[in-house]
Amino acid sequence: MLEFINGKYKTISIVGMAKNSGKTVTLNHLIGEAGEQGVTIGITSIGRDGESLDIVTETEKPRIYVEAGTLIATSTGMIGLGDATIEILTVTEYRTPLGEIVIGRVKDEGYVEVAGPQLLSEIKNVSDIMLNLGAKFVIIDGALDRLSQAAPAISEATILATGAVLSRDINKVIEETIHTVNTLSLPVVEDMKVRNIIRKLMDNNEIAVIDENKKVTNIPLKTALNGGHIIGDYLRDNSRYLVIPGSLVKKTIEDLRRTTRRYKNIDIVIRDGTKIFINPKDWLVFLHAGVRVKVLDPVNLICITLNPYAPAGYYFEPREFLSKMKSYITKIPVMDLVLGGE
Structure with a gap:
């Protein structure tokens, strides 16, 4: 997945079509690839992410694991909740219910919880700070059912996470995903x-x-x-x-x-x-x-990731889900990161 991003974009948003659609798996995959290739990245979030238990659905969630050298924009209330060691580099003027937004560098790898700024303009500003501190690109992790962080004014490219959590009916999931892809890919005014x-x-x-x-x-x-x-x-x-x-x-x-x-x-x-x-x-x-x-401004949708499993206990056969989605969405790479590859 790193090949779609590195050297091409400075800010990338990962947006989910619903909670448990696979955003964190996608984020961890990118973090892992960047670490393997020695690429310094920045991470922030609209909303809270990285906790082991979803505070809304009370289901287990994959945690965010960061490599040494990674830059993070998060709130002071989140710093002590993970086991990664983070050196604070900058304290920003932005405030949230979870504390001030600070920018730090991971000294010792480990798990983190991230809760970034609440306003899109603030997300843009902290992303710029991390880029100036040496990040090759910044990943913006989206909030529940919000696509606003995919807006071109905030991120240069977007990865869409979708999955079985949307419906028990595989065709319904595909229909919803196609609709989102189509609306994010509308034609621009050319004059x-x-x-x-x-x-x-x-x-x-x-x-x-x-x-x-x-x-x-x-x-x-x-x-x-x-x-x-x-x-x-x-x-x-x-x-x-x-x-x-x-x-x-x-x-x-x-x-x-x-x-x-x-x-x-x-x-x-x-x-x-x-x-x-x-x-x-x-x-x-x-x-x-x-x-x-x-x-007026197009959304640059560069990739779609699939999660065939739902927290309610049902799932789609992964290869069938991937094959069927790819048969309908042909102009954008579609992948199951657990299966591997496109």
């Missing part, structure tokens, strides 16, 4: 002048319509969540883009479709694919109805 206009609107958190002459009409809404009907009233025959800086949800599109058929003439533009909160079946309905969604 540079339009992109510049959209970026400014999004930075100002403004919902707006852009017409074929690049004229902007702002819509006086703070959020699009319940504003589909109002947004529809602003669409004209020459409208080409609808800019939504926040989340895109089912109700917004449903209300928009009920209000006007002009939605078929526009591209709905969101910042990136992590902003979509629509289930697979509804998403397909919208696509078939002519809804088009593009992004």
Whole structure:
């Protein structure tokens, strides 16, 4: 897996489709490969990870094992919970319920628990500090059911962990995974002048319509969540883009479709694919109805890892699960790290 990252990206996020989808196994695999090849890496987390027992599900979890030389951004409350020896290099200005965020270097290898900053902007900053301290790249371990750390503003590349925990039905797991891959891989707006206009609107958190002459009409809404009907009233025959800086949800599109058929003439533009909160079946309905969604910044999904085992006790036959997933997802490497290889 290291070959997909080293020398290519400075920040990599590992995001899970749910708890127990295999994020920590993926993280440990990368740490191990980096250690074997003498590559210094940095590690941080959105949320808490590395504990032996999941505090939510009360099931056993794989722990995070770090090599000497690894850089870590974590909270002071986590430092003493592992058996690795960590030298504190920097105390940051960031605070969490588990203490101040500090950056340290592992002196003696061992297990660690990691709880990093809570804000994405802080994650970006501590990643930059670790890179300046000598990390070749930084791994950002994601929090439960959050894809936001995959956003291009935070990480240059993303690894998606998925698995049997999503459903007892293997086809349901595959469907959910394909949907996530598709939404994270949406096409980008290519017109540079339009992109510049959209970026400014999004930075100002403004919902707006852009017409074929690049004229902007702002819509006086703070959020699009319940504003589909109002947004529809602003669409004209020459409208080409609808800019939504926040989340895109089912109700917004449903209300928009009920209000006007002009939605078929526009591209709905969101910042990136992590902003979509629509289930697979509804998403397909919208696509078939002519809804088009593009992004300002693409998510760079470089790999998918599989966990065929669920903490509830059921599992999929690993080779069948891998083979079936790879038959549907062909443009991105799919691997079971326990089986080994792709």
